[in-house]
Amino acid sequence: MTSTHTATATREPAAPAGTHAAAPLLPSILLVGSGKMGGAMLEGWLAQGLAPSVIVDRHRDSLPAPHRIVRAIADIPADFTPDVIVLAVKPQKADPALQDLAKRFPAATLLSVMAGRSIASLKAVYGGEKGLVVVRAMPNTPCLLGAGMSGLYAPPEATPEQKRHCESLLRAVGETVWVDAEGLIDSVTGVSGSGPAYVFLLAELLTKAGVEQGLPEETARILARETIYGAGRMLHTLPTDAAELRRNVTSPGGTTAAALAVLMADDAWPAATSAAVAAAVTRAKELSG
Secondary structure, three states, X not given: OOEOOOOOOOOOOOOOOOOOOOOOOEOOEEEEOOOHHHHHHHHHHHHHOEOOOEEEOOOOOOOOOOOEEEOOHHHOOOOOOOOEEEEOOOHHHHHHHHHHHHHHOOOEEEEEOOOOOOHHHHHHHHOOOOOEEEEEEEOOHHHHHOOEEEEEXXXXXXXXXXXXXXXXXXXXXXXXXXXXXXXXXXXXXXXXXXXXXXXXXXXXXXXXXXXXXXXXXXXXXXXXXXXXXXXXXXXXXXXOOHHHHHHHOOOOOOHHHHHHHHHOOOOOXXXXXXXXXXXXXXXXXXXXX
16 A cells, blocks of 8 residues: 555554643544544544534533534534534435535535545535535544544645644544555555454454463453553554564464464465455445445
């Protein structure tokens, strides 16, 4: 995958939950859809310092001032114009929201974090307004902890300021990488967008295997989770390539080598991982309009 921005290995620590920066560091947003992904990003944005914004949410009861909650797009205050509209609804539910947004904001910067939905399909529903610029992004759920990974794509008509606003929002909750073709957002979806679920599955399977080898379930659970956490920190902190890190813990003829001989068989992890990512990418393409 080709990128025009390289993610770095440094990140400002996320502010503790429940704390909010005093000075706005981020652009104002209209957030439409604050479920698991939208809600995770919102918590990170509030902690980093968000310019006065409006959240469309039918369930959340409160936000710290000066931010406001409304229950529907029709309830957005007439005097509010966001720097960025963030669309974080399910792809299948996007069209009614887009139609309502087009009536209120005929010209806008729209940051879509939905899987699959192409820029062309979003603009077609919006009404093909020339003033609409859509930037696509695919974050993942570790955004909740400020440890997200997001891929972004901006069309040629996006201005540097529009790109900067969108990137600043995603960098506030993790790392970012730009791709230079919209179709590669589907590839990002298959690798990092869905990627946390693959790691969680590994934790499940390691726990199960530990129990099968006689460990108490809670002991196996702790061993699996903390091992994945430690290995992840090594990958994040050290410049060493993942393959080299693997070789460093694999003594010839040892226990790790015995395990890897099973996992690295041609019909095991190499084939299954490629097939899994390809299945996610295929589904993302199927969701495109």
